[in-house]
Amino acid sequence: MPIVNKRELAAAAGIAKATLDAKLAEDPDFPVLRRGIGRGDGWQFDREEALARLAELMPSREEFSRTQQFMALRVLRMERQTAVEVGALLPAEEARTALVRALTGFRRSMTNDLPVEAGKLLGLSREQQRKLRAMTEDALRAFVAGLHASGLPDAS
16 A cells, blocks of 8 residues: 655646645545645555545546646646756656666676675675676666566666
């Protein structure tokens, strides 16, 4: 049961936090695990249960007029642009570059530094260090294979 706060629930539902606040105010039976005070972080919800309830409460796209649909899309576009401007949303290429750099550094550390440091700390022989390096490389290859199997683009 994943637990989320207000901000996370609104993001998962694809709605504004103000919309979530309105739904909470109008539905006394909304599934809340813990009510908070302040900025919404004190609130706790079972993510799946709360999303199911929101799906019941929110009008379907077919119930929106064309003007409402247009305005909803416009708001989503503005929210996305604002997120990009404040740095809360990172363009995919920048995220990919940062992730590649981080994983490359992690790989170097795990396959070069870790076996040597473990050798010093634990008194491992060169052969044991070599085996530790090989095991680490195997684990990293399995990790990359898992990323690739996830269907993420360029996960190799």
